[in-house]
Amino acid sequence: MPRSLRIAIPALVVLVWLVVASVGGPFFGRISEVSTNDQTSFLPASADATAVQDRSSDFRDASGAPAIIVLERDGGLTGADTAAAGRIADALGDRDDVDQVSPVIPSEDGDAVEIVATLTASAETGDAVTAIRTDVDAALPDGVLGYVTGPAGFTADLTAAFAGIDGLLLGVALVAVLVILIVVYRSPLLPFLVLATAVFALTASILVVWALAKAGVVTVNGQVQGILSILVIGAATDYALLYTSRYREALRDHRTGWDATKAALRGSLEPIVASGGTVIVGVLCLLLSDLNSNKALGPVAAIGIAFSVLAALTLLPALLLCFRRAAFWPLRPAFGSAHPVLTGPDARGLWARVGRLVGRRSRVVWIVCTVGLLAMGTGLLGLRADGVPQSDLVIGQSQARDGQTVLADHFPGGSGSPALVLGDADRIDDLAAAVAGVDGVDAVAAAAKGAPSGSVPAGPDATRVGTGGAPSSVTAADPTVSRGQVLLEATLADPADSAAAEHTVRELRTAVERVDPGSRVGGVTATAIDTNDTGIRDRTVIIPVVLVVILLILMLLLRSIVTPLVLIGSVIVSFAAALGVGALVFDHLFHFPGADPSVPLFSFVFLVALGVDYNIFLMTRVREETLRHGPREGVLRGLGATGGVITSAGVVLAATFAALGVIPILFLVQIAFVVAFGVLLDTVVVRSLLVPALVLELGRRAWWPSRLSRRPGDM
Known part of the structure; x- marks a missing residue:
């Protein structure tokens, strides 16, 4: 190939990636524009829960x-305190991001009052609540x-x-990876070339994901956004x-960087593409998931991996071709130098x-490794991954939890977060009696246009019941009827995200279904139940x-x-x-309240898929060496x-995923x-010890039924 093309091709590849980075760079901080953390969505x-929310x-x-x-004032609120609460309610009603405000609702013990301010549908919840908290303080x-x-x-x-998630997470991950690469390569330049490849791949991924999310093709939330960056x-x-690694080997066998690049691509193309x-x-x-949050991660992660492969096979070879042996300085591999001896004395x-x-x-x-891994796996017996209360999702300080x-x-406990019952308007009295007859329901009222929402416990149109009580009817100034249905608001006695509230809502569903089979x-609370139940189903499938x-x-x-x-x-x-080890650490070291059903699912998908990466790296090389040297020597040379x-790749990947821990x-x-x-565990034990030992034990039988299993040679 002409020298001019050998210069032009890598330069063009680098230029294309620079253009992609310049276009996609600004979208690093804009991905939050198209993300949502609304659980119902x-x-x-x-x-x-979705059907009721939609109606x-x-x-x-x-x-x-x-x-x-x-x-709240310890010892009881004064008249001046109540007057201040009234002024706060009036100020809330004047806000553009607040749609309705309830009256000031006093507690029976006189120590507290509550005000329910329903935001407008277009309000940015985080910004609105931050502003309200500032005004209230x-x-x-x-x-x-x-x-x-x-x-x-x-x-x-x-x-x-x-x-x-945009700045801190990415910064911690990049610094961790850079430090590891410097230790691995002992070169001042090569780590930056590798890191640039990863950052450019992420830039291209975010650009495409942002466009798809903007068009409504994919749904992005905080967890998807964070996992994409790390992945x-x-x-x-x-x-x-x-x-x-392949390029360094090729530089010992080829005089020119171009020939070394071709050899490195031949040796790494199949395992990288396959991985x-x-x-x-x-x-x-994950597209098989019924949860849109899980389903969204599938295509988003796939886009990220595709650009990771593309960058590793185009941008990095072009960059290394530009710098050649200088990229490895001061440990530059010289042409004709001996390869490291992999086996033998x-x-x-x-x-x-x-x-x-x-x-x-x-x-x-392999026996010791297997027994040790199985022993660690016994921790699964204590795994609690059926969901956690909403109040425990945030680690550390949370004003909402307090x-x-x-x-x-x-x-x-359920004030302001009522259970909503959608049912036949002709059966409103029977539905109300069924709702109020469920233990754990404190009050029930019919929703009406023009009436404050969420103020059931003290509203004039509420029917208050004791535990197990059943009113003869539900009163409301003018219950709204839509498509022949009404909406009942049932205030629960327990906090909306508690296990007791979940039990009440499950009983509530059974009770209203007897009266009206079409009710929902x-x-x-129902959203949390449906999310957890669907997450467990997704995990099983x-x-x-x-x-x-x-x-x-x-x-x-x-x-x-x-x-x-x-x-x-x-x-x-x-x-x-x-x-199993995670379950033990979560329970006995950190004392976490449990785990979301998505934790085992996401952990499985990433560990299996990425663990197979290392299997492919190892076994494609073992197969290559086995074809030349036989099964026993092939395993040992492939391992060496x-x-x-x-191991370096495993440490890097572990460090990047560990960076997720900075998000509370x-x-x-x-x-x-x-x-x-x-x-x-996979890189240090499984890929280094367990798999090579098992393949050695099997000998040529490991490659059955391919021709390699029938070739003469050592077992």
Whole structure:
């Protein structure tokens, strides 16, 4: 090829990526424009809570989230305190982002009052609640404590916790990766080339995801946004490490950078494409989810992985071709220099010692590793992953959580967050009697246009009941009827996100279905129930599908049945161990209240898909070496050649996922721990010891039924 083209091609590739980065760079800070943290929006349309939410605006003037302002003075509120509460309510009514404000509602013990301010549908919940909190604090009399809680308050706290996802999370991840790369390469330039590849891949991913979200094709929330950044940085760096390893080898065998680039691409193209393709297929299995939040992550993560592969196979080769051997300075690989000895008595270094251990004691190694992993997996017996209260989603300080506690001390726990019953208008009395007859319901009223929403406990149109009581009818000035249906608001005695409230709503659904089979129950508590139930269903369906799909891909890639079964088995055991240790740490070290159903699901998808990455890196090289040197020597040489790069990649990926822990959201912290620990376990134990020992034990049988299993040679 002419020298001019050898210069023009890499320059053009770098230029194209620079243009993509310049266009996509500004969208780093704009992805939040198209993201939402409204829990109901992620439920399937078939869920009861979704159907009720969609219809609730037909019965009430206000359709935004309610913010509950609760004021408390220990020893009892004074007349001046009550007057100040009235002024706060009036000020709230003058706000453009507030649709309706309830009267000031005093508690029976006289120590507190509450005000329910329903935001407008167009209000930005986080900004509105922040402004309301500022105004309330400024208007509080001395000695009175004020809180803004309720659904709007919790959403605001969640939004604030996600606020660091654009800058803090990415900054921590990049610094961690840079430090690791400097230690691995001992070069001042190469780490920046690898990191630039990852950042450019992320920039392109965010640009495409932003456009799709803006068009309504995908749904993005804080968790999807954070996982995308971590996944792309980690995966792109992994693929870059594999290519760089091959390029360094090629520079010893080829005089020119162009020839070395061609050789490196030949050696790394198949494993990188296969690894990326496996992860893409794995995350796309999330499309089988009924939860839109889970479903959204599938295509978004697939886009990120696709750009990670593309950048590792285009931008990085072009950058390394520009710098050639200088990229590795001061440890530049010279043309004609000897390759490291991988096996035999002359082999030196950590991986030579690991290879000798596995070669001499393969049976002992795989048995000990398997027993150890299974022992770690016993922690699964204590795993609680059926959902956590909304008040526990944010780790650390939360005004909404503190306010909810105060609210429950002085009012029915579900004040301001009623259960909503959508039913036949002709059966309103029977429905009301059924609702009020459920233990845990404090009051029930029919929604009406023009009436304040969320103020059921003390509103003049409310029917108050005791535990187990049943009113003869529901009173309302003029209950709104839409399409032959009415909406009942049932105030629960327990906090809306509590286990007791969930039990009440499940009983409520059973009770109203007897009266009106077409009725539906929604609201905050019902949304949490439907989300958790759907998440558990998704976990049960998607995990087996991911295993089967990845197993088939491995069989096609390795031309074998036995080895893919071994690899999938090792991944399952490794995942069980990581999640088991995670369960023990969550319960006994951090004392977390439980876990969201998405934690095992996301952890599984990432650990299996990314764990298979390392399987592919290892076994494609083992197969290549086995074709040349036989099965035993092939395993040891493959381990020696890939041990360093796989371990480095694992440490990088673990560090990037661990960075998720800086965001104070419970499920992100849990995913960060499980995936980071699982990746390290996978690279240090499974890929370095367990898999090589098992393949050595099987010998040529590991490659059955391919021709490699029938070739003569050592076993």
